[in-house]
Amino acid sequence: MKDIHEYYVRIPMLKDMPVEEITAERLGGLTNLVYCLTYKNQKKLLRIPGSGTDEFINRQNEKHDAMVAAESGVSAKVLFFDSSDGLMLSEFIEGDTLNEERFQNLGSVRRSGEALRQMHQHGQKFKNRFDVFEKIDEYLTLVKKLNADVPDGYEMVKSEAKKIRSVMEAKPVDLVPCHCDPLAENFIDNGEKVFIIDWEYAGNNDPMWDLGDLSVEANFGQEQDKVLLESYFAGPPPKDQVSRMVIYKVLCDLLWTLWGVVQHANKNPVDDFWSYSVGRFERCKSLISQPDFKDHLTTI
Incomplete structure (x- = not known):
């Protein structure tokens, strides 16, 4: 360095x-x-x-x-x-860098939903498309190139993702400029407005990806999800959009599992990325095994 x-x-x-x-x-x-x-x-x-x-x-x-x-x-x-x-x-943006604890404040959740809506409704598109399934394929190519290990059972879950892919591709939506990597720490709250930083992974995407991924990253509960959705839609959210958000919770954990594997293989010293990958993968398996998950696939 x-x-x-x-x-x-x-x-x-x-x-x-x-x-x-x-x-x-x-x-x-x-x-x-x-x-x-x-x-x-x-x-x-x-x-x-x-x-x-x-x-x-x-x-x-x-x-x-x-x-x-x-x-x-x-x-x-x-x-x-x-x-x-x-x-x-x-x-430099002054304000509190959000995290799981600070997102317990529903005002921060509401302001984050409003910030995402503001970005998504901006007229100018981003340079590229963020397609979660293409990204998964790209990371798998990197994993193979690096001769890296993946958590046990990854291939089985990936096969489930193929079924999800066929459903999602049959029900396309208009793509909007999305952050695509909404870690809690990428949100800065000054008490009146939330700003979003770090656009490395940005792309034109289904807007519900950003909401689903933020919910997972900040470990939102039902009340936080409700506030996020209602602030984003400025009212009750459409049922099909709620289901898309839930589906993306599964897919984002699947994708970022591979991202963590690549970081681990590259010997990134910032964190224990193997534990990170295993943790995300276990959460992904838990979400996809919920009894009502298949209902969301039929609702979109």
Whole structure:
């Protein structure tokens, strides 16, 4: 890992600043190194891309999508972006970084639903399509290339996903610009509005993916799901959309299981990604085995 100061010289806004007067505070991030930089009481966000991320992230697309998200009003203005590797400087958003505990506040859930609706209804599309089934195939190719292990029983669940795929493809919906990786920590709440950061995996997608994935990532209960859906739809949600959200809960765990396997194989030091993968896979199996899951497949 290079010294953080070596990245400053690549960024016009930073390269002429006295290094000793810039303070860098390490923030969260599963695959990247993220810092809050402070210079003369002005804060910026520096994102240094993690090792191996260029294998599954198109940085040209990310640059475009991050700028579109900023234009929509739900994300931070991008000040610098190097598409060759993903080095990025953006405005710093003040507020609470959300997590499972903070999402117990239903106001944060409501504001997050409103932010997702604002993004989804933005007129400009993203660069690429995010298709969960294509992504699963892409990650399986990477897993094979890396000669990585997958949790026991993965192939069996993947075969169930093929049945789900046939149902979903028979009932297509209009695609909208989606975040596609709505970790709780990608939501910043200032008490009046929620902002969404980190657009690496963004793409045009079924909007219910974002709601289902957020529900899983933040471990929402029934009341939180209800508030999220009602805030998103500004009223009672259509039954078919509720079912699509539930189905995507299963599919997102299936996908991110493979993502974690790739991180583990790449020896990403940020977290124990094998445990992460196994945990997600077990939750996926639990969701797909619920008695009412097949009912959702017939409702969409």
